[in-house]
Amino acid sequence: MTKLDELTSLERIEAFIEENEWSFLYISRPDCNVCHALLPKLKELLDHYPLIRLGHIDASKVEAVAAKFMVFTVPSLLLIIEGKEYMRENRFVRFDRLNEQLEQMYEAYNQ
Template identity: 35%
Template sequence: MNIIDSNEVVKKLINNNKMVLVYFGSKTCGVCSAMKPKVEEVLKIYPKIRSIQVDVEKSMQVSATYDIFTIPAILVFIEGKETIREARYISMQDIERKISRYYDLIFE
């Protein structure tokens, strides 16, 4: 996942791609460090999803724009609209199931 620190870049990616996963985390967050590889594993299953990471400590403005109050947080945008939002206690099985349903509708 590429680390993005600009609202403009995030908005452009969301608006120019059918499906985008935005992962909000921090290097100092132990849960975030454990969660990131799991998110990357799910993304390998769905290669057409564009994914980016936002470091909340370095990009507070981006975090504020998307109302991120706790980390880790995962937002999935489909055709420019926020469709999935999970934060703090994230079940990767639930995320994968939700992503799968939309992915099949959009890409297959």
């Protein structure tokens, strides 16, 4: 299963993005039931994309993440490629559509 990196500060988030060509940020809060339900599905989906590294941010511990990435709701999922945001999903995620988008980007990038 996809490894999950816990990102506990803005500095660590920025380093994670810089260290990985493909960074997927999963922003959640402990009191969010949707967040808890989506994370296992996301990890399973990302098993098919070995270039993508998954980082988890607890927005209740890293409150500045909301301003840094303009996050207004959780869960928020951000795909960052080479330091630029390419995709964002919030709250209710359609995994079929997310998989399609990832597949297209992944294929284009690896040509």
